[in-house]
Amino acid sequence: MTKQHRRRSALALLAMGLSSLAAADVIYQSDGPFGGFFGLWGADVFVGQTVGQRFAPSADYRLDEVRLWFMSNDFGGTVDEFVTVTIQTDADGPGQSYPSRVVLDQATFEVTAIGWEPVEEAVAFDGVVLHAGQRYWVVCSSDAIGGEDPVWNFAAFGTGFNAFRLGNDPWQPGGSGAELTMAVEARPAPCLPDYIADGVLNFFDVQEFLARLAARSPSADLNNDGALDFFDVQSFLGLFSRGCN
Numbered sequence: 001m002t003k004q005h006r007r008r009s010a011l012a013l014l015a016m017g018l019s020s021l022a023a024a025d026v027i028y029q030s031d032g033p034f035g036g037f038f039g040l041w042g043a044d045v046f047v048g049q050t051v052g053q054r055f056a057p058s059a060d061y062r063l064d065e066v067r068l069w070f071m072s073n074d075f076g077g078t079v080d081e082f083v084t085v086t087i088q089t090d091a092d093g094p095g096q097s098y099p100s101r102v103v104l105d106q107a108t109f110e111v112t113a114i115g116w117e118p119v120e121e122a123v124a125f126d127g128v129v130l131h132a133g134q135r136y137w138v139v140c141s142s143d144a145i146g147g148e149d150p151v152w153n154f155a156a157f158g159t160g161f162n163a164f165r166l167g168n169d170p171w172q173p174g175g176s177g178a179e180l181t182m183a184v185e186a187r188p189a190p191c192l193p194d195y196i197a198d199g200v201l202n203f204f205d206v207q208e209f210l211a212r213l214a215a216r217s218p219s220a221d222l223n224n225d226g227a228l229d230f231f232d233v234q235s236f237l238g239l240f241s242r243g244c245n
């Protein structure tokens, strides 16, 4: 066997391994913060205001990553403020769409922007179940005080469906307005109970689901109620017995 041949074989094996894992799709993508009509502006994220933007996947997915552009309201040096990003379901009243406060998963990042120089922050998530056609919210909050706070950049063009919450007040019903910068990447999940995503439903999927449930992984919250309990087991068994095409 020549050296070149061996290398090809290794590459072929690598390709096979990767093809069994679904690649992430970009299921939501705003414009960037630069240029355009609006120029640089954004929504303050601080003790006085929590900000959310809505998205709705067109198919079943598992959340992989959210990317957001942030700049700092502090003209000074380095900003050392943290932003908490939560994934929430929709309160879903008639014409009253806003985050439900049911948190499916959350992650925190430290704002790295200095002054009005936006930086794109990537926030990883561990497979939160996103059901086709359901509304979800990416919500940003922070304990920063006003004047030195993180600012979630508006996109140069476009409109998004946003909601704002002032201090500890209830959420104000959302509406269409300037688009907040946001990209959402998720892995297609054409068969939700197929936790070992190999297109086949078998014992290994049961094992993987139960392991994630035991590890309190948000990826096991099949019914999207923010809790991990018997109802998720029930959902899993229902989906599993129904099978996949």
Ligand SMILES: [Ca+2]
Pocket: 194, 195, 196, 197, 198, 199, 200, 201, 202, 204, 205
């Ligand atoms: Ca499987």
Ligand SMILES: [Ca+2]
Pocket: 220, 221, 222, 223, 224, 225, 226, 227, 228, 229, 231, 232
């Ligand atoms: Ca649940």
